[in-house]
Amino acid sequence: MVSILDTGPIIREVDIGGKKVTVNGITFEDIPTLFDRFPDLRKALTPSRTTGELDSDYLSVEGLMKLGPRIVNAVIAAGIGECGSSEAEEASARLPIGTRVKLIKNIFELTFPGGLGPFVDDLRALGLLGIATNGSGATSKAPDTSSSSLSQSYSDGDTKQ
Numbered sequence: 093m094v095s096i097l098d099t100g101p102i103i104r105e106v107d108i109g110g111k112k113v114t115v116n117g118i119t120f121e122d123i124p125t126l127f128d129r130f131p132d133l134r135k136a137l138t139p140s141r142t143t144g145e146l147d148s149d150y151l152s153v154e155g156l157m158k159l160g161p162r163i164v165n166a167v168i169a170a171g172i173g174e175c176g177s178s179e180a181e182e183a184s185a186r187l188p189i190g191t192r193v194k195l196i197k198n199i200f201e202l203t204f205p206g207g208l209g210p211f212v213d214d215l216r217a218l219g220l221l222g223i224a225t226n227g228s229g230a231t232s233k234a235p236d237t238s239s240s241s242l243s244q245s246y247s248d249g250d251t252k253q
Contacts, residue, residue, distance in 0.1 A: 102205070106198050108191055115171045115195060117202035122175040129176075130163050139221050146221065151208050153193070153200050161185065164192060171199030 105112040118126075127134040136150035136159060149155055157164055165184040166175075172195075174180035184192060204211045215221045 102202060104198050104202055106195060108187075108195070113172065113195070115198050115202065116173060117199065117205070118167065118170050122170040125176045126163075126166055126170060129166065130159070132159050133163050144221055146212065151212070153196055156196065156200070157193075164196060167199060168192060168195050171195065171202070 101116050103114050103116045106115050107113075127137075136147055136155070139146055150159065156167065162181075165181040168184040169175060169177050169180035172180060184195075187195075200208075212221065
């Protein structure tokens, strides 16, 4: 049986201008740094006090980009393992928009390997968001434990280091 100690980080090589850049998902350890620096990001990814839900306007790559280029650059820096590095953020800022979108897309996919919907469902099942859904879109008070996000396989290009 394989242990989590045997897996190593899940990474992906992204071709940027003929060079391979290694990206990974955003970790729990990155979140305090990003939230402390960017209150708008914290607000976008914190459940509403009234509904217990996340703001769906920000639950996508497009939503993240709405928060502004400084946040995008910080997320890219975190996604290459350089969270909080001004040098990495400045390098990201010099990249063309298409390249930044390519990096963000890959970082987002690694951060939420089953997709954002299953991730949000998992948060609900843990009681960290409002009411759980039962897969059909109907709500229920009991957590949905049928989420397939834990058994998702990684797409081509992802490697375990």
